[in-house]
Amino acid sequence: MNIKDIQQLIKFVAKSGVSEVKIKSKDLK
Structure with a gap:
């Protein structure tokens, strides 16, 4: 893996x- 992949x-x-936090x-509530 290169820097861009990371x-x-x-x-x-x-x-x-x-997304998980919003759900x-x-x-x-």
């Missing part, structure tokens, strides 16, 4: 994490 992976994980927040 950066894309981090962005993907970050977006996925944000969990809706469930709590």
Whole structure:
């Protein structure tokens, strides 16, 4: 893996994490 692959992976994980947090927040409300 090169630096670009790692950066894309981090962005993907970050977006996925944000989506999961939003879904969990809706469930709590």
